Amino acid sequence: MKKADRLNKLEMSKIRMTSKKMDAIEASGQKIIRFTYGEPNFNTPDYIKEAAKKAIDENHTKYTDYTGSPAFQAAVAAKYERENGLKFKPSQVISTHGGAQAAYLVLTTFLNPGDEVIIPNPMYNIYRIIGEICGATVKEYKLKEENGFQIDLKEMESLITDKTKMIVICSPSNPIGSVLTDENLEGLGELVKDKDLIICSDEMYERLTYDGVQASSPAKFDTMRDKTIIINGFSKAFAMTGWRIGYVITPEEWFEPLYLHTGHQVSGMADFIIEACTVALNDEPKYGTIEKMRAEFDERRKFLVKEINSMKHFSCLNPVGAFYIFMNIKKTGMTSDEFCDWIVENYGVAMITGSCFGSEGEGFVRISYASSMEDCKAAMEILHKADEDLTAQGK
Ligand SMILES: Cc1ncc(COP(=O)(O)O)c(C=O)c1O
Known part of the structure; x- marks a missing residue:
C-alpha cells in the first residue's frame, strides 16, 4: 500500500x-x-517536577479539555500580560503537544491546496514540510547575514499575492539566533494591515534573549494584532523538551476550527502535565x-x-x-x-x-x-x- x-x-x-x-x-x-x-x-526545574508528582498523586490522570484547563489558559494569558505586555483572554488559549503540534495544527487548520504560505529561509524546517503536506505553495523570504538576518520588506512585498493565506515568522530564530527588530515588524505590519491573512508567530524562544534585547510578538502591533496566531511552549525556556507541551494563542474568530481540529489530532494533553505547566507559568517569577x-x-x-x-x-x-x-x-x-x-x-x-x-x-x-x-x-x-x-x- x-x-x-x-x-x-x-x-x-x-x-x-x-x-x-x-x-x-x-x-x-x-x-x-x-x-x-x-x-x-x-x-526541568524541581518545583515543576514536584507539581507533576503532586498532580499524579491527586489523580490528575483523566482526559482534559483541548484547551488544557481554565487555570492553564488563565496562566498563559497572565504570563503574556506580565512578561510581554500583551492582553489576551484566557479563552484564546489552546494547549498543544509541544510547539511541533502547534505548528501542525495551525498550518493544517488553515491551508488549502493552492494557498500560499510564506516562510523564512533559513528556518527550522517543520514549517516547509507541513505546508507541503497541506498541498500549499511554500514561498520563502530570505534572511540574509548582510541584512542582520532581518526581513527584507521589499522582497516580502513582492511575495505577497491574493493567494497568500499565511506568513510564518520565528523570532528569536531557530537556526539563526537572531531577533526581528520592532522596526522590521512594524514594516511587516504596514505590508499586511489591509490583507486577509494569518501571521503565524513562532515564539518558542521568546524568553531567551540577550544584551537587553526583547523579542516582540507581532501581536504587539495594531496592524497585526487581529491576524496573529502565537505558537509557544515549555520545551526551550523551561527545559521541558520531553514533556511535549505547548500552546497557541489565537484571535477569537479562529478559535473554533483550531479547537475542533486539535481534538481530532491529539484529544487534549496529559492532565498532570497541564497541572504542572500551570504551576510553572504562575510560580516561575518566584523561583527565577x-x-x-x-x-x-x-x-x-x-x-x-x-x-x-x-x-x-x-x-x-x-x-x-x-x-x-x-x-x-x-x-x-x-x-x-x-x-x-x-x-x-x-x-x-x-x-x-x-x-x-x-x-x-x-x-x-x-x-x-x-x-x-x-x-x-x-x-x-x-x-x-x-x-x-x-x-x-x-x-
Ligand atoms: C522554532 C521552533 N518551533 C517549534 C519547535 C518545536 O518545539 P517542541 O519541542 O515544543 O515541539 C522547535 C523545536 O526545536 C523550534 O525550534
Missing part, C-alpha cells in the same frame, strides 16, 4: 538523522562533542529558574561569539536570541554538508549543516550551545586547531 500522495515529500528530520549518525560513531568508540540538538542541558538558565546560556554565547570571531575561517553575527549560533564557514571553501562531515570525522565536533534549514543556510552551520560550557570550551580549542590546519593547507 502506498502512503497518501500528500505525504510524498515527507522525510526524516536532518537534525534527528545527524544525531543518529553521531550515535553510530560514538558506538564505535569515538568521543564526539555535540552541538546538534536544540535541547537545554538543564533538567529561567533567568538562571538564560544567564548560563548567555555566558556560553559570549564565549563562543568571541572565540569564533577570533578565527580566520569562521565568523558569526552576534546572536541575541535562542541558543544558536549560525556560524559562517564560507572561507573554508567547503559546502556546509562537507564541513559538517569533515569537522565531525576529523575533529569529533558535531554541528548541523545550514543547508538543512533552506538554501540560504548554505555556507553556514548551526551550533547549539544548549550543551555545557565545558563542551563549548573543548569544542573551541578543537575549532582553533581546525582553523590552523586549514591555514596550513593554504586555505
Whole structure:
C-alpha cells in the first residue's frame, strides 16, 4: 500500500538523522562533542517536577479539555500580560503537544491546496514540510547575514499575492539566533494591515534573549494584532523538551476550527502535565529558574561569539536570541554538508549543516550551545586547531 500522495515529500528530520549518525560513531568508540540538538542541558526545574508528582498523586490522570484547563489558559494569558505586555483572554488559549503540534495544527487548520504560505529561509524546517503536506505553495523570504538576518520588506512585498493565506515568522530564530527588530515588524505590519491573512508567530524562544534585547510578538502591533496566531511552549525556556507541551494563542474568530481540529489530532494533553505547566507559568517569577538558565546560556554565547570571531575561517553575527549560533564557514571553501562531515570525522565536533534549514543556510552551520560550557570550551580549542590546519593547507 502506498502512503497518501500528500505525504510524498515527507522525510526524516536532518537534525534527528545527524544525531543518529553521531550515535553510530560514538558506538564505535569515538568521543564526539555535540552541538546538534536544540535541547537545554538543564533538567526541568524541581518545583515543576514536584507539581507533576503532586498532580499524579491527586489523580490528575483523566482526559482534559483541548484547551488544557481554565487555570492553564488563565496562566498563559497572565504570563503574556506580565512578561510581554500583551492582553489576551484566557479563552484564546489552546494547549498543544509541544510547539511541533502547534505548528501542525495551525498550518493544517488553515491551508488549502493552492494557498500560499510564506516562510523564512533559513528556518527550522517543520514549517516547509507541513505546508507541503497541506498541498500549499511554500514561498520563502530570505534572511540574509548582510541584512542582520532581518526581513527584507521589499522582497516580502513582492511575495505577497491574493493567494497568500499565511506568513510564518520565528523570532528569536531557530537556526539563526537572531531577533526581528520592532522596526522590521512594524514594516511587516504596514505590508499586511489591509490583507486577509494569518501571521503565524513562532515564539518558542521568546524568553531567551540577550544584551537587553526583547523579542516582540507581532501581536504587539495594531496592524497585526487581529491576524496573529502565537505558537509557544515549555520545551526551550523551561527545559521541558520531553514533556511535549505547548500552546497557541489565537484571535477569537479562529478559535473554533483550531479547537475542533486539535481534538481530532491529539484529544487534549496529559492532565498532570497541564497541572504542572500551570504551576510553572504562575510560580516561575518566584523561583527565577529561567533567568538562571538564560544567564548560563548567555555566558556560553559570549564565549563562543568571541572565540569564533577570533578565527580566520569562521565568523558569526552576534546572536541575541535562542541558543544558536549560525556560524559562517564560507572561507573554508567547503559546502556546509562537507564541513559538517569533515569537522565531525576529523575533529569529533558535531554541528548541523545550514543547508538543512533552506538554501540560504548554505555556507553556514548551526551550533547549539544548549550543551555545557565545558563542551563549548573543548569544542573551541578543537575549532582553533581546525582553523590552523586549514591555514596550513593554504586555505
Ligand atoms: C522554532 C521552533 N518551533 C517549534 C519547535 C518545536 O518545539 P517542541 O519541542 O515544543 O515541539 C522547535 C523545536 O526545536 C523550534 O525550534
